[in-house]
Structures are given as C-alpha cells and as structure tokens.
Amino acid sequence: MNVARLNMCHGDREWHQKVISSVRRLNEEKGYAVAVMMDTEGSEIHMGDLGGAPAAKAEDGEIWTFSVRSFEAPLPELTVHVNYEGFAEDVRVGDDLLVDGGMARFEVVEKLGPDVKCRCTDPGLLLPRANLTFWRDGSVVRAKNAMLPTITSKDWLDIDFGIAEGVDFIAVSFVKSAEVINHLKSYIAARRISDIAVIAKIESIDSLTNLEEIIRASDGAMVARGDLGAQIPLEQVPSIQQKIVKLCRQLNKPVVVASQLLESMIEYPIPTRAEVADVSEAVHQCADALMLSGESAMGRYPDKALSVLSSVSLRIERWWREEKHHEPLELEDVSSSFADKISEEICISAAKMANKLEVDAVFVYTKGGHMASLLSRCRPDCPIFAFTNSTSMRRRLNLQWGLIPFRLTFSDDMESNLNRTFSLLKARGMIKPGDLVIALSDMLQSIQVMNVP
Numbered sequence: 001m002n003v004a005r006l007n008m009c010h011g012d013r014e015w016h017q018k019v020i021s022s023v024r025r026l027n028e029e030k031g032y033a034v035a036v037m038m039d040t041e042g043s044e045i046h047m048g049d050l051g052g053a054p055a056a057k058a059e060d061g062e063i064w065t066f067s068v069r070s071f072e073a074p075l076p077e078l079t080v081h082v083n084y085e086g087f088a089e090d091v092r093v094g095d096d097l098l099v100d101g102g103m104a105r106f107e108v109v110e111k112l113g114p115d116v117k118c119r120c121t122d123p124g125l126l127l128p129r130a131n132l133t134f135w136r137d138g139s140v141v142r143a144k145n146a147m148l149p150t151i152t153s154k155d156w157l158d159i160d161f162g163i164a165e166g167v168d169f170i171a172v173s174f175v176k177s178a179e180v181i182n183h184l185k186s187y188i189a190a191r192r193i194s195d196i197a198v199i200a201k202i203e204s205i206d207s208l209t210n211l212e213e214i215i216r217a218s219d220g221a222m223v224a225r226g227d228l229g230a231q232i233p234l235e236q237v238p239s240i241q242q243k244i245v246k247l248c249r250q251l252n253k254p255v256v257v258a259s260q261l262l263e264s265m266i267e268y269p270i271p272t273r274a275e276v277a278d279v280s281e282a283v284h285q286c287a288d289a290l291m292l293s294g295e296s297a298m299g300r301y302p303d304k305a306l307s308v309l310s311s312v313s314l315r316i317e318r319w320w321r322e323e324k325h326h327e328p329l330e331l332e333d334v335s336s337s338f339a340d341k342i343s344e345e346i347c348i349s350a351a352k353m354a355n356k357l358e359v360d361a362v363f364v365y366t367k368g369g370h371m372a373s374l375l376s377r378c379r380p381d382c383p384i385f386a387f388t389n390s391t392s393m394r395r396r397l398n399l400q401w402g403l404i405p406f407r408l409t410f411s412d413d414m415e416s417n418l419n420r421t422f423s424l425l426k427a428r429g430m431i432k433p434g435d436l437v438i439a440l441s442d443m444l445q446s447i448q449v450m451n452v453p
C-alpha cells in the first residue's frame with residue numbers, strides 16, 4: 001500500500017483525523033512512507049442515511065418515495081431522503097432514476113411537492129448515501145444540478161482540515177474545468193504550502209469535455225469509474241479509461257485507476273477471473289496506481305484484496321518484461337525549460353541503458369522529485385530507488401509507478417550520497433555487493449554506471 005485515501009463522503013473529521021494519525025504513526029514506527037489523499041465529497045446527488053439501517057431492499061413494482069424533506073429516524077416505509085434540494089423540481093415523470101449507476105432502478109411516476117414517487121423497475125439493494133442519477137432519453141440529465149459547485153462550503157472546511165493535518169494529496173471530485181483546479185492550487189499556495197498535490201477526479205461528462213486542460217492544470221488524475229459509469233453508458237468506460245491513462249502518461253502526470261477492480265472481494269476471499277483481467281489491463285495500460293474502495297473500506301477481506309492487487313500487478317509486469325511485450329509508447333516531450341529537457345533526455349537514456357545492460361537498479365537523487373517522475377515515466381525494467389531530502393516529497397513520490405522512495409539528507413559530495421545509500425539499501429537487503437547500478441542526479445545532471453562496492 002502506497003497511499004491511504006480518505007473519502008470525505010463518509011465519516012466525520014474526528015474519525016478521519018484518527019486514520020491520519022494511525023498512518024503517520026505506522027510510517028514512523030515501521031519506516032513506511034504511506035501518503036494520505038483526501039478525496040472531497042463534492043456536490044453529487046445521493047440518498048440519505050436510511051435512518052441507520054445498513055441497507056434496504058427495493059422489490060420489483062414497489063412504489064418508493066424519494067424526498068427532499070429531512071426525516072427523523074426511523075424513516076417512513078419505502079422512503080429515502082435525497083440530499084439535492086432541486087431534485088423534485090428537476091426530475092420529470094417518466095425519467096429513470098438509477099441508484100449506484102443501476103444497482104437498482106426506478107421510474108418516476110408522480111411528483112407531489114417535495115416528494116417524488118417512483119416505481120421500482122430493477123429490484124436491488126439500496127445502500128446508505130448511495131449515488132443517484134436520473135436519465136431521460138438515454139442520457140443522464142444535467143439540469144440545474146450541473147450548476148452545483150465542484151467544491152462546496154463543506155468541502156472547503158474539509159480542505160482546511162486536510163491542510164492543517166498535512167495531507168499529501170487532495171483529490172477533487174466531479175471536476176468540471178481547469179479553473180477549479182487552479183483555484184484550489186492558488187488557495188493552497190496562498191497559505192505558503194508547497195507540498196500538497198492536487199489530483200483531478202475524472203468522473204463527469206464535463207470533465208471529459210475539458211479533459212486535457214484539466215489534466216494539464218492538475219498534479220495527477222484519477223479515473224473514477226464508479227461515478228463515471230453512472231454518467232456515461234458503461235460500454236464507453238473502458239476506452240475512456242485507456243484514453244485518460246495515455247494522456248496522463250504523455251503529460252507525465254500520475255494516474256490512478258479506481259473502483260470495482262476487485263468488487264467481489266467485498267464478500268468473497270478470491271476475485272473473479274474477470275476482475276483479475278481488469279487489474280491486468282489497467283497495469284498494461286501503464287496506470288501508476290490502482291485504488292480499492294469498498295473492498296478495503298467495508299469489505300470482509302481488505303488485506304486479501306490488497307495482496308491480490310499487488311500480486312496480480314507484479315505478475316503481469318514480470319510477464320511483460322520477460323516476454324518483452326512492451327508496447328513502446330512514443331513519449332512526447334514534456335519539458336518546458338532547457339534544464340528540464342536535459343533531465344528528460346538523461347532519464348530516457350538511463351532507462352534505455354538500464355534495460356540494455358540489464359542493470360540491477362537505477363538510483364535517482366532528486367531535490368524536487370521531477371527527475372524521479374521523468375524516470376518513472378520511462379518504465380525501466382529494474383527497480384528505481386529515489387532519494388529526496390524531504391519527507392513529504394518522499395510520500396508524494398509513492399503515487400508514481402515503480403518508485404521506491406527514501407529520504408536522504410543530501411551532501412554536496414555525490415560520492416558520499418552514493419555510499420550512504422548503498423549502505424542503507426544493503427542493510428535492507430535491497431541490493432548486494434557487485435550489483436550493477438545506474439545513478440542519476442538532478443543536482444549534477446549526471447549519469448553514472450557502477451558496481452555496488
């Protein structure tokens with residue numbers, strides 16, 4: 001596990017604060033560098049809490065009331081609260097109402113003031129705070145709800161909390177434009193904080209329309225397939241995932257593939273074959289990170305799900321390396337300055353050399369993390385050990401493919417940096433005397449090839 005995501009849709013700040021403390025404590029005690037990502041709630045339309053019930057079953061033909069009124073628990077029979085004030089105004093008789101993208105489906109039959117009467121057409125389980133979308137003539141309706149803010153007043157409070165807690169990433173739900181990313185980044189910068197990265201969650205139709213400018217403005221992106229699949233026809237999700245991952249790789253932004261990777265493991269100790277194939281495909285597409293949701297948040301086998309994710313990814317990567325199945329991607333230049341261009345060329349050459357010489361590892365010494373990310377982008381066959389002088393940079397590097405980050409107090413003498421890192425990694429059994437390694441430094445803009453003493 002490299003990153004812990006806190007979904008601010010659930011739990012209160014006190015609860016999230018405890019999770020952050022546990023992650024930080026384990027990092028201290030065990031020497032891990034697990035980063036914390038806060039994921040905003042945003043203004044999605046969802047059901048209320050079901051009055052404390054863990055779930056409710058909607059049966060075929062039943063008439064349910066979806067209401068914008070608030071209720072005291074227990075809720076009246078066959079009634080759910082809807083969080084979006086404009087819901088009763090926006091829906092029309094005849095619309096399809098989908099819970100969680102179709103886990104249960106209703107047809108709107110009557111509007112009565114704040115209450116909307118709906119007939120269940122696909123029976124299913126309603127979970128607390130489940131996502132709601134309504135569809136008309138085959139597409140999701142984006143009426144006034146499309147005008148809802150991306151970052152709500154509650155989200156700003158969560159963001160303040162995240163900044164105060166020193167989270168490493170803020171993932172913005174339902175991003176519609178690059179402006180909102182820039183707005184959040186300037187808010188963070190105005191507080192003289194330089195070490196929170198902003199990740200755009202691609203999960204709405206607007207985010208697809210403005211995809212490239214959103215990704216350019218962000219420090220990374222997430223293919224949030226859960227909500228995406230509720231907003232566009234499901235059969236479009238695989239090609240859009242591929243497009244987003246490819247674009248992120250071209251622009252050198254880390255990309256996370258999220259949701260339902262191992263959904264069946266919420267209940268079962270092993271995944272389906274199809275899920276294993278889905279994980280393999282995301283790895284093949286060169287995603288930087290794969291994310292669990294329900295599997296780890298409330299599933300029965302969170303640790304097993306994580307180890308399946310890890311073993312499937314490692315196995316498929318090893319297979320591609322052995323069979324030389326790489327699809328060489330023509331990487332466009334990403335650097336804007338000449339100094340960056342030098343780093344980029346160094347990394348491309350180093351990755352090529354590493355593969356040709358079959359070296360045991362590449363070491364990258366990087367102050368701002370940029371050279372490590374450029375190297376990660378080239379996907380060399382061997383492990384990449386990244387050394388940086390900041391603990392928070394170390395944690396952020398964890399989101400990028402293949403990097404094994406460490407913190408090191410740099411000295412001006414490269415020889416001394418090398419020797420200290422050799423000792424560190426030898427002590428951990430990660431390298432051994434005689435190993436062939438390549439070392440890159442963004443301070444010296446250098447490539448060295450050497451044997452570990």
Ligand SMILES: Nc1ncnc2c1ncn2[C@@H]1O[C@H](COP(=O)(O)OP(=O)(O)OP(=O)(O)O)[C@@H](O)[C@H]1O
Binds near residue numbers: 011294297
């Ligand atoms: N902190 C939590 N406590 C209990 N259940 C949780 C928690 N976080 C998530 N869950 C459950 O895990 C499942 C997945 O969560 P959910 O659907 O909200 O997340 P998601 O799709 O990953 O992200 P988002 O809400 O950002 O779209 C849901 O059934 C949800 O109720």
Ligand SMILES: CC(=O)C(=O)O
Binds near residue numbers: 201225226227259
């Ligand atoms: C992760 C997330 O937000 C989604 O899949 O919708």
Ligand SMILES: [K+]
Binds near residue numbers: 009040041
């Ligand atoms: K969220």
Ligand SMILES: [Mg+2]
Binds near residue numbers: 173
């Ligand atoms: Mg979502």
